[in-house]
Amino acid sequence: MNIYRLDTIGRILSDLPNNVFTRHNFKASQQRSKALVDLAQESILLYPYKSVPAQWRQLLMDASILQAITMLGLFQHSSTLLELQLRDGDQDIKQRIARETINVLDTAMIISGAPGPQRRETVLASIDTLQAYLSSLPSSSSSSHRLRDGFIHLPAPHTVHTTHPVNRLDKVPSFLAFVQLLQNGQPFIIPQGAIEHWPARDKWPSLSYFVSVAGDRVVPVELGSKYTDSAWQQKMMRVEDFLREHVVLQEEGGDDGSGQTAYLAQHDLFYQIPKLADDISVPDYCYCEPELNENYKEAPVDVIQNAWFGPQGTVSPLHHDPYHNVLAQVVGSKYIRLYAPSETHCLYPYEGIMSNTSQVDVEHPDFDSFPLLKEAQFVDCTLQAGELLYMPPKWWHYVRSLETSFSVSFWF
Structure with a gap:
């Protein structure tokens, strides 16, 4: 052939x-x-x-x-x-x-x-x-059969108790209603319904789909609990190897021997693999052209799309981004905690090139080293599959996957 x-x-x-x-x-x-x-x-x-x-x-x-x-x-x-x-x-x-x-x-x-x-x-x-x-x-290994025939294991939806919940809208807003909400400068959750038309909602829970479309594609995978750790590294991996070693084994209670969490994080997977881009669409909300201000000094040339795919326990440490962000939760759920830019003085940012990242672990705080963290006001939520979370520019956010999760962020 x-x-x-x-x-x-x-x-x-x-x-x-x-x-x-x-x-x-x-x-x-x-x-x-x-x-x-x-x-x-x-x-x-x-x-x-x-x-x-x-x-x-x-x-x-x-x-x-x-x-x-x-x-x-x-x-x-x-x-x-x-x-x-x-x-x-x-x-x-x-x-x-x-x-x-x-x-x-x-x-x-x-x-x-x-x-x-x-x-x-x-x-x-x-x-x-x-x-x-x-x-x-043909494939003969049992793990390959699991990948080619199985689905991502999704138990009953996880929920983390939230004491300061993010505003959750009652219904999917219109474009104009979204623009009005944007003026408030506060995060909010758009309920299920906004992305139900995406083919990804049906296709992406399928392991066999990823293997058939992209099993041998090579992607950058982060190894380590979070990028602020000294042992953190990035490695090019085949998608099928990533699924087998870091998704299937973890779901089945196994261990790949490395003891490392793996995360396909902040990667424009859709530019690299257009077949996956066909499974989603940029929400209309992302074309609303917000006004510039001290926290939003420049708009990107086009909407920036990034994939976030990994097993339970992947973490994005507390950080902020320069753009408006609509985070679409396609598979699984995530716990997210957010702090306004006005709380920056309580969050102990790193100096230098990582000044957009906090030194604190918000779920396991060390108040002796970071005493002002006690005073920081926050909101939090559990973002479920099918929901969208809007985050304003420069809002600090911490993200942890509650099970195998696939999210797409849209910066605008």
Whole structure:
């Protein structure tokens, strides 16, 4: 089966002479393209992410596409395949190369943003074809059957006792009613009904859906209880591995051996995987164009969408963001506590680049070290699946998942 014939990279390959991908040429091409990738990645690390010169991002993207071309060429030349030695004798070589190719392209797209004409379209078409091929392969492991046939385990909805509840609206507001509520500068919850039309409400509880659409896609996963911990790190992982090791095992009471909580947090998953973007839509509320003020000094060019997906116990420590935020709870529930900007003096922000993050653990407070925290006024809530939480700019918020949870934030 010619699995790449439909994509742009495949068309490039089909025009090459049959003898291009000899073992020698393959190794040489791999080494050269990998050297370019390494050079681009090392150069990017020399800059703050927002200040990376465009040429290094462009080089990373183009060198990664070149590397993918040399890898996909193996599918066209079985004699070369037979010459290569497997690193894992039990793994099919085509499956391994397909996964490695997705890894190369996904990593480049995440780091570089896929600059350049037709680069993103080329990469996405190639990855979609490879993912379809991999999803069609049979799986023998019991954990894979659980992923391919099962659903996220969602017990009876969890509720945390709240002493200062966030205002919960009686019904889904109209656009104009939302704009009026915005003027109050207070958070509020929009009840179920605003996103019931999203396909995600039916699809995302299904583990098999994620495996079929994105099982071999590579995403940045945070490892550690929260990003303020010294042991916190970020790792690129296949979606299926993330589900197996950090969602299914935890739901079944197991342990992956790492003892670490894993969280796919604040990632524009929908730019990376457009098929998942088709499952949601930006709420109309996010186009209301609020007036600028001291807490909202600049609007983003477009609505910023981020995915938040992880097992029970994932935490976003107390922090604030510069934009208006509508947080849509699609699967599971979360406990959220909020403090107004006027309470900042009681919340002990870090200094420097993390000044938007508090040092305090609001659910396990150390009043000896942070005595003013006792005086801080807050509101809190349990956000259930199907509900939206509006948070004004610069409002501090702490978030903890009460079970396996998938949320989408919309900054505007």
